[in-house]
Amino acid sequence: MPERKAKAKKPRLIQGNEACTYGALYAGCSFYAGYPITPSSEIMELMSRELPKTEGVFIQMEDEIASISAVIGAAWAGKKAMTATSGPGFSLMQEGIGYAAITETPCVIVNSQRWGPSTGQPTKTAQGDVMQAIWGTHGDHPVIVLTASHVRDVFEMTVTAFNFSEQYRVPVILLLDEVLSHMRENVCLPEPGERNLIERQRPARADGFKPFKDLTFLPFGAGARFNVTGMAHDEDGFPAQAAEADRQLRRIMNKIHQNVEKVALYEELHLDDARVLIVTYGITSRAAENAVEELRAEGVPVGLVNLKTLWPFPDFLFERLGQNVSHLLVPELNLGQLVREVKRAVQGRWLTVEHLGRVDGSLITPQQIVEAIHQLTGTKIPKEGVQQC
Amino acid sequence: MLREQYSEYLRSEELPSVWCPGCGNGIIVKALVNAIAALSLRRDDVVLVGGIGCSGRTPFILDFNTMHTTHGRALAFATGIKLARPELKVIVAMGDGDASAIGGNHFIHACRRNIDLAAIIFNNAIYGQTGGQLAPTTPQGKRSTTSLLGTIEPNFDLCKLALGAGAGFVARTTVFDFHELIETLTRALTHKGFSVVEALTPCPTYFGRMNDLREPYEMLHYLKDQTIPQALEDVPDEAAQMKRLPTGIFKDEQRMEYTELYSQLCKAAKGAAVSSSE
Ligand SMILES: Cc1ncc(C[n+]2csc(CCOP(=O)(O)OP(=O)(O)O)c2C)c(N)n1
Ligand code: SF4
Numbered sequence: 001m002p003e004r005k006a007k008a009k010k011p012r013l014i015q016g017n018e019a020c021t022y023g024a025l026y027a028g029c030s031f032y033a034g035y036p037i038t039p040s041s042e043i044m045e046l047m048s049r050e051l052p053k054t055e056g057v058f059i060q061m062e063d064e065i066a067s068i069s070a071v072i073g074a075a076w077a078g079k080k081a082m083t084a085t086s087g088p089g090f091s092l093m094q095e096g097i098g099y100a101a102i103t104e105t106p107c108v109i110v111n112s113q114r115w116g117p118s119t120g121q122p123t124k125t126a127q128g129d130v131m132q133a134i135w136g137t138h139g140d141h142p143v144i145v146l147t148a149s150h151v152r153d154v155f156e157m158t159v160t161a162f163n164f165s166e167q168y169r170v171p172v173i174l175l176l177d178e179v180l181s182h183m184r185e186n187v188c189l190p191e192p193g194e195r196n197l198i199e200r201q202r203p204a205r206a207d208g209f210k211p212f213k214d215l216t217f218l219p220f221g222a223g224a225r226f227n228v229t230g231m232a233h234d235e236d237g238f239p240a241q242a243a244e245a246d247r248q249l250r251r252i253m254n255k256i257h258q259n260v261e262k263v264a265l266y267e268e269l270h271l272d273d274a275r276v277l278i279v280t281y282g283i284t285s286r287a288a289e290n291a292v293e294e295l296r297a298e299g300v301p302v303g304l305v306n307l308k309t310l311w312p313f314p315d316f317l318f319e320r321l322g323q324n325v326s327h328l329l330v331p332e333l334n335l336g337q338l339v340r341e342v343k344r345a346v347q348g349r350w351l352t353v354e355h356l357g358r359v360d361g362s363l364i365t366p367q368q369i370v371e372a373i374h375q376l377t378g379t380k381i382p383k384e385g386v387q388q389c
Numbered sequence: 390m391l392r393e394q395y396s397e398y399l400r401s402e403e404l405p406s407v408w409c410p411g412c413g414n415g416i417i418v419k420a421l422v423n424a425i426a427a428l429s430l431r432r433d434d435v436v437l438v439g440g441i442g443c444s445g446r447t448p449f450i451l452d453f454n455t456m457h458t459t460h461g462r463a464l465a466f467a468t469g470i471k472l473a474r475p476e477l478k479v480i481v482a483m484g485d486g487d488a489s490a491i492g493g494n495h496f497i498h499a500c501r502r503n504i505d506l507a508a509i510i511f512n513n514a515i516y517g518q519t520g521g522q523l524a525p526t527t528p529q530g531k532r533s534t535t536s537l538l539g540t541i542e543p544n545f546d547l548c549k550l551a552l553g554a555g556a557g558f559v560a561r562t563t564v565f566d567f568h569e570l571i572e573t574l575t576r577a578l579t580h581k582g583f584s585v586v587e588a589l590t591p592c593p594t595y596f597g598r599m600n601d602l603r604e605p606y607e608m609l610h611y612l613k614d615q616t617i618p619q620a621l622e623d624v625p626d627e628a629a630q631m632k633r634l635p636t637g638i639f640k641d642e643q644r645m646e647y648t649e650l651y652s653q654l655c656k657a658a659k660g661a662a663v664s665s666s667e
Contacts, residue, residue, distance in 0.1 A: 031472070
């Protein structure tokens with residue numbers, strides 16, 4: 001998104017979770033329901049402080065199932081609504097996320113990832129919920145999954161999450177992680193009006209409004225008395241038989257998959273001459289950027305793709321890769337999740353795809369990536385004593 | 390009410406409903422329509438939220454803003470709607486399993502918050518939609534498809550549960566007492582706060598068949614015989630209460646309602662924000 005540099009703004013030292021909250025409020029979020037869980041809790045604490053000041057709604061629910069349910073209810077009552085959680089709470093939300101996807105409910109779910117089930121390693125970081133974010137709920141369903149790399153990016157991607165959810169009427173999942181949630185960076189937040197905000201499209205008339213025909217939306221109480229259901233439904237929200245159920249599911253899937261080039265956000269570095277490409281996302285992209293600098297200084301022709309949108313997966317990006325690229329490295333804080341999508345996207349091509357995983361609760365270091373690339377390309381023997389995950 | 394007056398509230402294209410002949414759910418819906426008509430509520434201002442179960446299908450046939458949600462979570466969805474638009478009248482239709490098994494947590498917390506929702510529990514003492522399995526409300530000794538020899542589990546008294554959890558309005562009645570049902574629902578809809586109406590209703594298809602009450606009228610008589618209009622505390626002991634369940638309005642007490650308290654909180658937060666910036 002373009003940065004306007006009109007007047008010099010004073011940067012603020014804020015946490016990723018604060019940036020997420022401010023991003024949501026900037027985007028017009030006026031409803032938050034949640035249940036505390038580290039490392040996401042600061043989002044709800046800040047929401048509880050800020051929302052009442054502007055007559056927004058904050059409620060601490062009895063669990064995450066209730067939280068996502070209240071968020072969906074509020075969205076149908078016309079609010080831009082969100083919740084935030086971490087892995088175990090995210091698992092509890094899955095039925096609700098499926099319901100939101102099938103009922104085309106705009107809402108935002110933030111998952112600040114941590115390691116493992118129940119308490120796992122609550123204060124350690126991970127990127128282990130990528131597959132859960134994409135496939136966690138039942139059946140075929142449309143969702144958008146976004147991520148962010150640094151604190152200002154968290155702000156921007158939260159705004160984007162709301163924009164996409166409003167534009168396409170889908171639940172949008174924003175994957176953060178413990179480190180990004182808790183670290184502080186200097187950030188200049190945009191002024192009101194500096195970012196484009198997308199609002200739900202209203203139909204021309206309430207009369208005859210069909211809630212499940214296209215992207216137009218009317219909330220409850222606006223004069224169109226329709227039905228919302230998780231059952232396979234027709235354009236009016238009433239039970240649909242086989243052919244109509246099939247048509248509707250394909251329609252809502254296509255909202256996302258036919259717009260993949262608009263929804264897929266990414267950053268790239270040195271794609272033009274790269275022979276080795278690091279495909280990265282979220283917090284890990286920062287180590288990857290450092291590694292690229294180091295390797296370039298050594299003369300290794302390495303490039304980088306930082307995926308901000310993890311789903312729908314940008315297959316087109318990989319289809320367009322030039323013949324110059326021979327190796328891909330996918331570093332992730334898990335034992336191999338997004339790498340599967342990368343492999344799928346390049347299948348049939350003469351490319352080596354390698355994974356670098358770390359799951360001890362710490363970040364992948366630039367050095368680990370440099371070593372992995374050396375191994376991959378055979379340009380250097382890894383130094384002794386450096387742990388290879 | 391006249392026949393034509395009902396049609397104003399019904400989605401005729403969704404009729405007949407999916408319910409079995411002899412099912413009591415339709416009687417509750419009829420009473421609800423009567424109560425809404427008596428209070429002259431505008432259809433546009435009413436939101437009807439259903440859970441999942443035979444009872445959860447209620448939203449489909451009534452011409453309000455309607456939402457058929459997920460199993461057990463109707464109250465949480467409704468809480469979101471009500472907080473977002475406090476001026477709307479939000480009514481929740483749930484099954485007994487819906488409300489007290491999978492949704493038990495949401496139920497007690499909605500009672501505790503005392504948020505202005507009218508919760509109607511269609512209590513048929515069994516899981517209807519999934520084929521007659523045991524519910525937390527199946528009386529001890531009664532049969533279901535997962536308790537063929539009679540259940541060894543004690544059952545919930547939903548009204549006591551609601552009272553204990555802090556609901557402002559708590560009542561129990563049966564579809565046998567149609568006029569009382571209308572009256573109770575009308576009072577519940579007028580109550581500002583969380584109101585619980587437990588409506589005992591027959592499921593001849595499962596509860597009846599499993600428990601030697603094959604004909605719908607037998608089930609209606611069973612409901613009549615199982616209940617007694619009485620205050621909860623007037624029934625001598627627990628055992629007697631289990632035999633004949635007291636019916637009536639057990640509590641109708643005004644205390645500060647959640648959305649009102651929330652709006653006061655917003656004023657306080659705004660005031661604090663203004664004074665701290667001054
Ligand atoms: C998460 C989940 N678990 C289970 C089910 C299956 N299910 C649907 S309705 C129901 C129980 C219905 O019983 P009750 O709530 O008493 O309502 P009734 O059908 O008797 O009106 C169950 C277990 C479901 N839909 N969702
Ligand atoms: S199964 Fe029971 S509760 Fe369900 S519709 Fe039939 S009679 Fe009614």
